[in-house]
Amino acid sequence: xxxxLARLTGVSRTYQKGxxxxxVLHQLNLEIPDGDFxxxxxPSGSGKTTLLNLLGGLDKPTAGTVMVGxxxxxxxxxSQLSRWRSNHVGFIFQFYNLLPVLTAHRNVELPLxxxxxxxxxxxKRASIALDIVGLADxxxxxxxxxSGGQEQRVAIARAIVSDPSLLLCDEPTGDxxxxxxxxxxxxxxxxxxxxxxxxxMVTHDxxxxxxxxxxxxxxxxxxxxxxxx
Amino acid sequence: MKYFRLIWKNVWRKKxxxxxxxxxxxxxxxxxxxxxxxxxxxxxxVDVADAERLIVIHKVSLVxxxxxxxxxxxxxxxxxxxxxxxxxxxxxxxxxxxQFGQFPVDPDAYFAMYPEFNISTEQFExxxxxxxxxxxxxELADRFGWDVGDRIPIQATIWxxxxxxRTWEFDLEGIFSTDDPRGSTAIMxxxxxxxxxxxxxxxxxxxxxxxxxxSGADPVQVAKSVDLLFANSPxxxxxxxxxAFAQSFTKQFGNIALIVMLILGAVFFTxxxxxxNTMSQSVRERINELAVxxxxxxxxxxxxxxVLSESIVIMLIGGLLGLGLGWVLVQGMAKQMAAFLPGIFxxxxxxxxxxxxxxxxxVLAGIFPAVKAMRxxxxxxxxxx
Numbered sequence: 001x002x003x004x005l006a007r008l009t010g011v012s013r014t015y016q017k018g019x020x021x022x023x024v025l026h027q028l029n030l031e032i033p034d035g036d037f038x039x040x041x042x043p044s045g046s047g048k049t050t051l052l053n054l055l056g057g058l059d060k061p062t063a064g065t066v067m068v069g070x071x072x073x074x075x076x077x078x079s080q081l082s083r084w085r086s087n088h089v090g091f092i093f094q095f096y097n098l099l100p101v102l103t104a105h106r107n108v109e110l111p112l113x114x115x116x117x118x119x120x121x122x123x124k125r126a127s128i129a130l131d132i133v134g135l136a137d138x139x140x141x142x143x144x145x146x147s148g149g150q151e152q153r154v155a156i157a158r159a160i161v162s163d164p165s166l167l168l169c170d171e172p173t174g175d176x177x178x179x180x181x182x183x184x185x186x187x188x189x190x191x192x193x194x195x196x197x198x199x200x201m202v203t204h205d206x207x208x209x210x211x212x213x214x215x216x217x218x219x220x221x222x223x224x225x226x227x228x229x
Numbered sequence: 230m231k232y233f234r235l236i237w238k239n240v241w242r243k244k245x246x247x248x249x250x251x252x253x254x255x256x257x258x259x260x261x262x263x264x265x266x267x268x269x270x271x272x273x274x275v276d277v278a279d280a281e282r283l284i285v286i287h288k289v290s291l292v293x294x295x296x297x298x299x300x301x302x303x304x305x306x307x308x309x310x311x312x313x314x315x316x317x318x319x320x321x322x323x324x325x326x327x328q329f330g331q332f333p334v335d336p337d338a339y340f341a342m343y344p345e346f347n348i349s350t351e352q353f354e355x356x357x358x359x360x361x362x363x364x365x366x367x368e369l370a371d372r373f374g375w376d377v378g379d380r381i382p383i384q385a386t387i388w389x390x391x392x393x394x395r396t397w398e399f400d401l402e403g404i405f406s407t408d409d410p411r412g413s414t415a416i417m418x419x420x421x422x423x424x425x426x427x428x429x430x431x432x433x434x435x436x437x438x439x440x441x442x443x444s445g446a447d448p449v450q451v452a453k454s455v456d457l458l459f460a461n462s463p464x465x466x467x468x469x470x471x472x473a474f475a476q477s478f479t480k481q482f483g484n485i486a487l488i489v490m491l492i493l494g495a496v497f498f499t500x501x502x503x504x505x506n507t508m509s510q511s512v513r514e515r516i517n518e519l520a521v522x523x524x525x526x527x528x529x530x531x532x533x534x535x536v537l538s539e540s541i542v543i544m545l546i547g548g549l550l551g552l553g554l555g556w557v558l559v560q561g562m563a564k565q566m567a568a569f570l571p572g573i574f575x576x577x578x579x580x581x582x583x584x585x586x587x588x589x590x591x592v593l594a595g596i597f598p599a600v601k602a603m604r605x606x607x608x609x610x611x612x613x614x
Contacts (some may be wrong), residue, residue: 078529082528082529099521101238102235110522179489
């Protein structure tokens with residue numbers, strides 16, 4: 001049995017919208033073992049992205065605790081969370097979110113600027129990451145010179161370059177055609193199986209969810225397990 | 230330094246906008262360098278004034294002369310190391326536009342009073358031996374192409390000779406220089422004795438006295454004592470420090486410092502608005518990117534530093550270019566205008582001040598957008614995008 005990488009206990013998240021309080025997550029409990037690949041599905045507004053934000057230390061719960069590895073995220077300060085994110089978690093967004101002024105290589109190198117690695121070491125690691133996603137030959141291209149699929153590969157390289165244990169993907173194939181989406185999902189599967197990355201992926205796409213080891217359905221702030229077909 | 234590439238790339242994100250902003254910074258600092266150099270010339274000797282030198286002039290004005298008999302009485306005053314005198318000759322060389330300072334002095338006492346002037350012993354001795362001899366500063370010798378041995382006719386505008394002649398001829402016996410780059414050497418010195426002997430009027434009078442206070446003596450007290458000596462006499466005195474004397478001389482042209490400050494104030498205020506607007510737009514356009522940086526682990530202070538650095542880099546590019554061109558122009562103008570405004574000089578202090586101003590203006594222009602970027606909430610910013 002794998003060790004638990006992330007554990008959410010009694011997590012609630014309430015937002016204030018005008019005078020009204022909206023509870024997005026309600027008393028949620030979740031365990032994610034190390035090496036898991038879990039897909040979270042559910043309708044819009046069901047709390048999927050909020051759950052991802054809590055796991056990534058981008059948001060804090062109103063109640064309950066979020067543990068990732070040894071870190072209790074709910075009690076950490078903003079600066080502690082920044083440091084923690086740079087070392088332990090990689091993010092993959094629906095719209096890639098690459099910096100348009102930097103080449104693919106420099107985009108991938110960005111998280112390494114927060115480390116003490118030398119410029120040479122940073123270059124080496126960024127090259128390896130680009131090689132893993134199959135884009136070594138596009139290192140000097142700017143995002144505008146890449147296709148959507150290639151941009152998402154660069155984003156994946158950026159997410160894995162600092163070797164985090166956890167990858168959080170928010171609709172990673174939402175902006176891609178079916179074939180390209182399958183390529184990206186295949187790549188995530190490789191990262192999970194061969195590189196041991198724990199992946200939590202939010203998606204609307206049932207076909208995408210099938211690449212995961214397990215599927216959770218999120219609705220009205222609660223989670224429910226579903227069988228992967 | 231590892232963030233420099235990111236900062237540099239962000240600066241040039243909108244090339245035309247950044248270029249226009251840099252152009253406005255460039256113009257502001259070009260103006261700054263020119264006005265500083267001119268202000269320096271107008272301030273004249275203020276910056277090179279010696280705190281231990283006092284100047285004694287007629288209480289009414291610098292134009293009124295003082296009796297030579299005051300010399301010994303001033304020298305006998307407590308707290309004074311030694312005294313000398315000088316007089317404004319007010320002549321020109323060949324054409325009225327070739328005006329510069331000529332001063333009849335006591336050579337030994339004058340050079341002892343101004344140790345910053347360097348002249349070779351041979352030339353100085355030759356000067357002392359020749360009653361119609363003169364020495365000039367290197368700046369003046371360069372301007373007119375004079376060399377030792379030249380005979381220099383000076384047309385007097387004030388002092389006519391006993392024979393009615395207004396042309397005074399001098400033998401150039403030496404050329405002096407100064408180690409202080411701020412000091413002007415566009416002057417000519419000759420024997421007071423020659424003036425005294427040959428002038429048609431005002432014999433036994435000098436323009437002003439220069440005195441050095443003894444080390445440890447209070448210059449203010451010494452000045453009061455000197456003025457008290459001649460109180461209620463036909464020629465009362467006004468004694469001030471060399472700096473105050475130079476300042477009062479400069480004020481004849483109006484308050485140059487205030488004019489310069491007002492012009493620069495207006496220019497820099499506009500500059501702050503232009504560059505502040507550039508930085509605000511730049512941050513507004515990339516809220517999403519800043520949120521991504523924060524998501525990757527860039528801390529609030531790092532993001533603040535990156536945005537502020539962008540603003541400072543823009544100021545430094547435009548500012549250093551403006552300062553550089555200003556420096557080149559000042560070199561040219563200093564030579565061209567040495568005739569009527571000597572001492573145009575872009576001082577190291579002004580250059581350092583300009584660099585400080587660039588950094589300060591960069592911080593001011595960038596601080597609000599930078600704080601906005603720092604306070605950005607990742608979730609809100611990503612949701613907005």
